[in-house]
Amino acid sequence: MTAGTSGGDDLVLAVDLGSGGPKIGYVTLTGEPVWWWYERADAVQGANVQDPEDWWRSITGIAAQAISSGAVDGSRVVGVACTGQWASTVPVDADGLPVGECLMWSDTRGAEHSAKRFGGPVAGYAARPLATWLRRSGGIPNPAGADPVAHMLHLQFDRPEVEARWFLEPVDYLTMRFTGIAAATPASMTGAWLTDNRRPDNAAYDPVLVRMAQVDADRLPPLVPTGSIVGTVRPDVAALLGIPAAARVVTGLPDLQNAAIGSGAVGLHQPHISLGTSAWLSCPVPGKKTDVLRSMAAVPGIGDGNYLLANNQDNAGRALEWFKSAFAPDVPYAELFARAAQVPAGAGRALFTPWLSGERSPVDDRQARGGFHNLSLDADRDDLTRAVLEGVALNMRWLLAGCERFAGRRLDPIRLIGGAARNDLWCQILADVCDRSLERIRDPLVAGLRGCGLTFALASGAVTVSEVGDLVPVDRFFDPDPEHREIYDLLYAQFPKLHSRNRTMFVALN
Numbered sequence: 001m002t003a004g005t006s007g008g009d010d011l012v013l014a015v016d017l018g019s020g021g022p023k024i025g026y027v028t029l030t031g032e033p034v035w036w037w038y039e040r041a042d043a044v045q046g047a048n049v050q051d052p053e054d055w056w057r058s059i060t061g062i063a064a065q066a067i068s069s070g071a072v073d074g075s076r077v078v079g080v081a082c083t084g085q086w087a088s089t090v091p092v093d094a095d096g097l098p099v100g101e102c103l104m105w106s107d108t109r110g111a112e113h114s115a116k117r118f119g120g121p122v123a124g125y126a127a128r129p130l131a132t133w134l135r136r137s138g139g140i141p142n143p144a145g146a147d148p149v150a151h152m153l154h155l156q157f158d159r160p161e162v163e164a165r166w167f168l169e170p171v172d173y174l175t176m177r178f179t180g181i182a183a184a185t186p187a188s189m190t191g192a193w194l195t196d197n198r199r200p201d202n203a204a205y206d207p208v209l210v211r212m213a214q215v216d217a218d219r220l221p222p223l224v225p226t227g228s229i230v231g232t233v234r235p236d237v238a239a240l241l242g243i244p245a246a247a248r249v250v251t252g253l254p255d256l257q258n259a260a261i262g263s264g265a266v267g268l269h270q271p272h273i274s275l276g277t278s279a280w281l282s283c284p285v286p287g288k289k290t291d292v293l294r295s296m297a298a299v300p301g302i303g304d305g306n307y308l309l310a311n312n313q314d315n316a317g318r319a320l321e322w323f324k325s326a327f328a329p330d331v332p333y334a335e336l337f338a339r340a341a342q343v344p345a346g347a348g349r350a351l352f353t354p355w356l357s358g359e360r361s362p363v364d365d366r367q368a369r370g371g372f373h374n375l376s377l378d379a380d381r382d383d384l385t386r387a388v389l390e391g392v393a394l395n396m397r398w399l400l401a402g403c404e405r406f407a408g409r410r411l412d413p414i415r416l417i418g419g420a421a422r423n424d425l426w427c428q429i430l431a432d433v434c435d436r437s438l439e440r441i442r443d444p445l446v447a448g449l450r451g452c453g454l455t456f457a458l459a460s461g462a463v464t465v466s467e468v469g470d471l472v473p474v475d476r477f478f479d480p481d482p483e484h485r486e487i488y489d490l491l492y493a494q495f496p497k498l499h500s501r502n503r504t505m506f507v508a509l510n
Contacts (some may be wrong), residue, residue, distance in 0.1 A: 009034070010078045012456045013243065015059055016448030017084030017170050018255070019104065020277055022055060023446060024062045026072045027453030029079075029462045031262070031471050033446050035072050037062050048107035052090050052098040052170070056177055060240055067242040074242040079460065080233060080249040081452035082174040083258035087191030089151035091164030096176035100162040103151040105191075106357070108366075110154030111145025117213065119143035123292050124364075129212060130292075136206055137193045138288045139297045139310075141213065144366045148192040152215045166221050171252025178249045180234050185226040185251045186300040190310065194220070197288055200300040200307060201225070226251060226300060227459050250459040255448060256282060256310055257302050261458070262451025263415040263441055264472030266465055268306065271403075271411040273438070274447075275430070276418035279316035279396060280361075281403050282309045283411060294402040295364035302458075302465070309406060311361035313399055316392050317420040319354040319370070323388045327381060340386040341425050345432065346487035347383045350375055352391030353498050359395075362402040363499060367510040373498060389426050393433035394488075394495045400434050413437040416478075417447035424476070431478040433488045442475040 009028045014036075016023040025036030067074035087105040092098050103109075118141055120126030125140060133140035141149035152167050168176065169191070172184045186195045186203055194213065196206040203223040210217050224230065229248050238245040253261075255274070260282060263272035271283040284306045290297040294311070301308035315322075320336075328336060351373040358366035372387060404411055414436050421427055421444040431438045441447060454471065457463040463471065 009076065011072065011076045012079040012081055012453045013063055013077055013241070013247070014449040014452030015080075015082040015084070015174060016255070016446075016452065017055060017082065017174065018277065018448075019085050022059055022084070023449055024059055025446060025449040026066065026077070027449050029453060029457040029460075031450040031454040031457070033443065033449050033453075035066055036446050036449055037066070038445070048104050049101040050104060052102050052173055055170075055174070059174070060237070064241045075244065077243040077247050079247055079456040080178050081456040082171045082252045083255055083448050083452055083455070084171050086169055086171070086188065086254035086256070087147050088170050089148045089155075090168045090170060090173040091155055091162050092166050092168055092173060092176065093163070094165040096173070096180060096182065098173070099164055100155070100159070102170060103154070106146055107151060108145035109158070110150030110152075111143070113153035113157060114141055114145045114147075114150040115143040117141075132212065133193060133209065134290050134292070136196050136198065137209060138197045138290045138299065139193045141193055142364075146366070149194070149213050149215060152219070156216055164219055167219050168221055169252065169254070171254060172221060175230055175249055175252045178233050178237055179231040181231050182221045183224045183230045183251060184221040185224060187226040187257050187302075188252055188254055189223070190254065190299045195223070195300075197300055224251060226253070226257070227302060227455060229459055248460070250456045253451070253455055256280065256299070257308060258448055258451035258455060259417060260284065260302060260308060261454050261468060262447035262449075262472070263417045264469040265415045266302065266468045269407055269409060269411070270415070270469075272415040272417060273396065273430070274418045275316050275416065275420040275426070277316065277318045279313040279392070279418070280311050281396065281399055281411070281414070282311070283403075283407060285309050285407060289406065291402065291406055294362045294406075296361050296402060296406055309403060311399060311403065313354075313361060313395055314359050315354040315356050315370070317418070319356060319392055320388055320420070322356055323385065327384065336385050337423055337425050339382045340389060343382050343386040345484040346491060347387040347390055348376065348379055349491065350379055350383055350387040351394075351491060351495065351498065352384070352387040353495070354388070354391050354395055355499070362399045365499070365503070365506065367506040368499060368503070369506060369510060389429050390433060390491070393430045394492055396430060397434045397492055398496055400436070411436070413439050415474075416440040417444045419445045427476075427478045428481070431480045432484040433492070435480045435485065437480070438478040439474045440476050440478065442473045
């Protein structure tokens with residue numbers, strides 16, 4: 001897909017590496033995508049590993065094609081910026097080439113190592129590691145194993161044949177492929193919880209946490225400040241792409257921090273929701289804080305040394321993908337949405353819980369599973385489609401309650417980004433269920449690419465943080481419909497109880 005024209009503006013090659021495949025684009029230093037490409041991969045059946053070489057071939061091939069076709073003037077490219085998934089691990093050699101597959105954020109093969117070091121009776125954690133990690137870093141590696149520390153321990157102890165020089169996050173892997181330089185940041189290493197986050201400007205690993213985790217410190221990439229310039233593009237890569245070798249590369253930025261920039265919600269307590277494969281709600285917050293019960297924490301953020309609220313609702317767009325694949329494989333999405341729009345709010349009081357792969361926030365429960373509840377013989381596929389859309393929104397309302405408790409204030413209005421936010425019906429349902437006004441940015445699918453352009457602009461001094469909000473256009477406002485308040489309040493009153501009342505069953509079966 002393409003949009004606009006590069007004209008005479010300086011451009012940034014932007015890469016947004018999601019778990020469903022990369023988005024590649026060329027973006028101005030004011031964040032305007034002038035050309036972009038994306039082809040959705042199958043996230044429902046996605047494996048716990050992916051091939052980093054596949055990413056690189058796709059990224060370089062498409063980026064080069066845009067220039068060789070004449071769609072983009074390669075001489076205008078002054079920078080490169082990468083964002084994407086985090087809490088995944090790519091083992092690479094000294095040149096940055098992968099020596100094994102990427103262990104995705106859902107890979108739990110290292111769980112036995114994490115459970116031995118961190119597991120215990122206090123909300124699933126051992127008391128001493130929990131206290132130490134929360135005090136120093138604000139979070140702790142999960143005993144269930146779905147995080148980088150478990151990946152590293154699995155590679156160290158279970159797969160010694162994988163001779164990695166560095167363990168890199170996906171965004172740092174891409175940065176190294178562009179520059180040849182191994183580098184990470186406190187932001188990109190957030191998922192490992194191995195940095196002392198009491199000072200967000202302190203780009204260093206915490207030796208106490210590294211020793212307690214028992215990961216190989218020599219294979220942790222060197223840390224540099226978040227949002228700094230790593231180096232210039234390698235000459236061979238520049239020649240392959242058709243861009244100047246003088247183009248500079250900014251540090252890779254996880255999708256959370258990038259989304260704050262790409263949504264324009266960079267001011268203190270300015271919230272955004274990302275509605276994509278998964279979902280989250282975040283805002284900049286002034287200090288380090290952790291809510292263990294709701295699985296959310298303040299992590300190193302962007303601009304002025306602030307922190308960002310981090311959490312994750314595991315299934316959003318992926319829940320609808322699963323439903324379509326299972327119950328309506330031959331029905332276009334447009335038809336599903338059109339028919340769901342004819343169903344009255346509340347879907348006949350049917351409830352859908354989107355915990356198809358467990359949940360992270362607002363409750364950390366990897367054993368939870370989704371389902372339909374309160375169905376009658378009158379329920380049809382259209383009712384179930386709307387129930388899925390409403391179930392994702394009800395889960396977001398549950399998450400919103402925890403976020404507002406964390407922030408100590410009502411979060412309203414809320415910027416909205418993500419591929420699923422392109423559908424007006426789902427946006428309106430989200431506004432109605434959460435009882436909040438939503439501001440959807442223009443081209444919400446490519447908010448990550450917009451964020452990449454602005455991230456490079458911030459690093460190079462072309463724009464300031466205070467200017468970012470005005471550079472991100474809003475295309476539509478969604479205000480809650482008061483006529484739907486009663487039915488959604490009724491459904492939400494039962495929604496969290498479906499988890500608490502079924503937790504024993506989840507443990508027994510999963």
